[in-house]
Structures are given as C-alpha cells and as structure tokens.
Amino acid sequence: MFFCPESVRTRNDVFYLQPERSCVPDSPVWYSTQPLSRAALAKMLHRVKMVKEINIALLTS
Template identity: 50%
Template sequence: MYEEQIEDPENPLRCPIKLYDFYLFKCPQSVKGRSDAYYMTPEPVVAPNSPMWYSSQPLSSKQVEQMLARIIVVREIQEIIGTSPESLS
C-alpha cells in the first residue's frame, strides 16, 4: 500500500519531496525521467559542492537489498537502545 507523500516546507531536511529533488539535482541529466532505474551508483569521491554525486549506472538489485538490510539493522538497534531518528532531531 502506498502512502501519499506531502511536502514539508518547514523542515526541508526531513521532507521526502525536497530530498528527492536534491537527489535528482545531484544525478546526471541523462538519468532524469528514467523509469527503469531509481537508485544510481554513488560516485566514489565527491565534495559537498560537486555538481554530480551519482553516476548514470543504476545500483544492482543485490546492492539495493544490502542497503535496505543495513537500514533495518540500524533501526532495530535504535529500537533496542531506545533511540529513534525522530528523538535525535
């Protein structure tokens, strides 16, 4: 089930729409509007002011699976120790 995402102009660092726009801003023009790939491979070395943070090469499904597994582990650890990302902000 999908939940509609709404913009949070009060807190752009937590706003999924602003974060997605920023992600697209740091992707090469050639990948914008593609429907066959969502997560692009990060460039190996970038500075905060670099124009591109991602390559035009999509992440493999195995890489996405590993990334999601790490996110789940971090969340489980946060729940065990009694912290959550919301309580840290």
C-alpha cells in the same frame, strides 16, 4: 538542484543510482548513470533494518 546526470533524469526505469566515487560536496553531480544492483540495494536496506532494530532494543531496555 539535481545531483544526477541529465541523461538519467527523464528515465523511468532507474530510481536508485550508484554514488560517484570522485564526488566532492561542491560537485553538481553526485551520482553516476549506473543503477544500484539488487545486491547493493538489499545490503543497504538490511543495514537500515539492523540500525532500526538496535535503536528499538536500546529504547525499550
């Protein structure tokens, strides 16, 4: 099952999409047609990196 709008499924220039703010778990569409901005993607990746670093610190101490 796809959770993005039909109009973006065949596009090759968009990979990460903005989540729909009004999404509910039963909704067939979870993402908008808008791509994530570079800043939002960088912020998300930074958070993932920080969680990994914290987990490594906890496991090695």
